[in-house]
Amino acid sequence: MRSILLWMARNQWLRERLPKLWFARRAVRRFMPGEDADSALAAAAGFAADGIAVMFTRLGENVTKAEEGDAVAEHYLGLLDTIAERGIDGEVSVKLTQLAYDLDRDRALAHCERLAEKAAAQGRTLWVDMEGSDYVDGTLELYERLHAGHPNTGICLQAYLHRTAADIQRLLPQSPGVRLVKGAYAEKATVAYQKRPEVDANYVALAVAMLEGMRARHTVTLGLGTHDVELIEQIAEHAVALGLDRTAFEVEMLYGIRSGEQRRLAKAGYRVRDLIAYGEAWYPWYMRRLAERPANVLFALRQLLP
């Protein structure tokens, strides 16, 4: 099932056609307040009351023209202004291939630097997302250059990759920001754990490695990007065992998924951030979300019913 959905995510023919179908548009609303930034910004207001911060990301990846990347950078600069104007406790996460990284790496870095600079002036962190495993080396390299000049930046790392344990050890001395996710792409067994229990075990172990890093006086900004509450609570126990507090990390979940748990965790003293996606290019992202959880597929199928 997961493989089929991830194949569908990559398929160009489906990518052009499926999003136009009415039931797909209806189903995606589960995970997105709307296609435009205004819907996302409006949704953010609802979370403040529950003490939940937000993160914005405009969907889109692998753009094919440098100008598209420029426009995305401009869009995010404007978004940061709006976030500041509205007093939203929000951050921004960007995908490098949406900043035309495939075409010009230095230009993508320059975009990130401008965004990080504005975010720094506002006291925010700029997050760089991670994509398929072919991009990990390049994304890490760009992140290290970005982070050297802009400490208010973080990178997403994926627990399903065998390499991530080593990547974390490489980053720790640089006081990184790390958003740890399980990983949502179709990856080969040579690079990624294939079974969920293995990915879960690695997730906890990597989080513990970062908590150990914090205790060793590395400044680490740690976000746990998972809907797996059991894992989060397990990691919290390790944090306490290490003499840290559960606020040593932030819990990051997607808009529309386990909303009740997000509020419950926030009430229980966890720092919680809701990730709000928006934009027209939601198809591959949405298919990866379906691939993540069978429950999401059932929800999507139910949209076919009257």
Add this chain to the structure above:
Amino acid sequence: MRSILLWMARNQWLRERLPKLWFARRAVRRFMPGEDADSALAAAAGFAADGIAVMFTRLGENVTKAEEGDAVAEHYLGLLDTIAERGIDGEVSVKLTQLAYDLDRDRALAHCERLAEKAAAQGRTLWVDMEGSDYVDGTLELYERLHAGHPNTGICLQAYLHRTAADIQRLLPQSPGVRLVKGAYAEKATVAYQKRPEVDANYVALAVAMLEGMRARHTVTLGLGTHDVELIEQIAEHAVALGLDRTAFEVEMLYGIRSGEQRRLAKAGYRVRDLIAYGEAWYPWYMRRLAERPANVLFALRQLLP
């Protein structure tokens, strides 16, 4: 299934009758070369050729007379002599309640001290096993007293317990020996993870915490007591990421279980130790082994067939 087997392990009526049945005696041979120490010592010879070390343990727990504990201590002192005479690369693991810990804690400690002293003279580690969760506080306390005077001692910790993360942090500055197992007793959800993926995740995370401890210059003797080869290999990846070698830990498996994997891992450069149990009081221990793996139950049932 697991609960039934663990209930059977504790049931006194079954404990007195089941071991006398021919098929039970036949089935237990899968995990024990024999009931006497000689069988265990003879079996040890077979492992040396494959570069696999051994650990001996005489089965028995919760003895009800102090003299029984004294006799067990004498037995192990004699066993250490024999191990040394025969030049076996072997260590010994004792259960405190077999040393009459339930009746006299100081006397059990004194037994351990004598055993640790002889083991030290032979350059070996004495291992203290862990039992049900009611014994964890007491066993840790006794171990800390023992270890303070006898650094060549190790303790078994159980990954299914929530408290183990904190116990490890408490022990690490004392340069402990730790044999990490998943845990084989029936424990309540208040003290222990109930689901296998959670126990597995904790197992990897706890091992990583100890590997981090090693890197922080704590001297830790680490044994991974599990038949879960995937977990072992996952932990080896973390060891490498932390700049350690896979020989930073020892792999410990029971006699008769995954023998082929034991040899394969030894060939692949892991340090491997085979745990050889013997003794007449094998019933509760054997039932816990059955509870660990459905495959073991199938094996036991097959003994009923002609």
